[in-house]
Amino acid sequence: MAFMVKHMVGGQLKNLTGGLTEEKPEGEKSEAAAQGMTQEEFEQYQQQLEEEKQEREASFAQKKAERATVRSHFREKYRLPKNEVDETQIQQAGDDVVLPTELAKMIAEDNQEETHKQSVLGQLSNIQNVDIDQLKDKAQATLEDLKKQTENCSLM
Secondary structure, three states: OHHHHHHHHHHHHHHHHOOOOOOOOHHHOOHHHHOOOOHHHHHHHHHHHHHHHHHHHHHHHHHHHHHHHHHHHHHHHOOOOOOHHHHHHHHHHHHHOOOOHHHHHHHHHHHHHHHHHHOHHHHHHHOOOOOHHHHHHHHHHHHHHHHHHHHHOOOO
16 A cells, blocks of 8 residues: 555655655665675675575485485385385485484394294294293203203113
8 A cells, every 4th residue: 555655646746846856776775785794795694695505405305314214214124115205315315324323223123123023932922822931941851851861871
């Protein structure tokens, strides 16, 4: 609304006064002068802003690649289909992708648990109503009995 009034009344006031007042065009003022800096200071400021922006973008890309690495790890673990977007994010970050230490510890623990589950004792523990300690005791007792019998054997 104010623009409309200024536009309509401003033009008529200029004509009335005959253009006696001298106005500077707004385009002549440089951006540096508008911010109260010299041209050199303004260029340095712009360069600094650009560097900070690049650092933020690099950090963001690194975080995205780390997240993609985590997702791809879980896809491999649970045998889910791969995602090409994650693969490209990891490739864009290059060799700089490192899993956070806490996550690496969690993954190592998961791997240990999986190897334990894949062992014979791990498979037995999955069977319900099986006491592993009791089985170990029975196995050791049987081995001891066999050793005693072999010692008493006259053939050997």
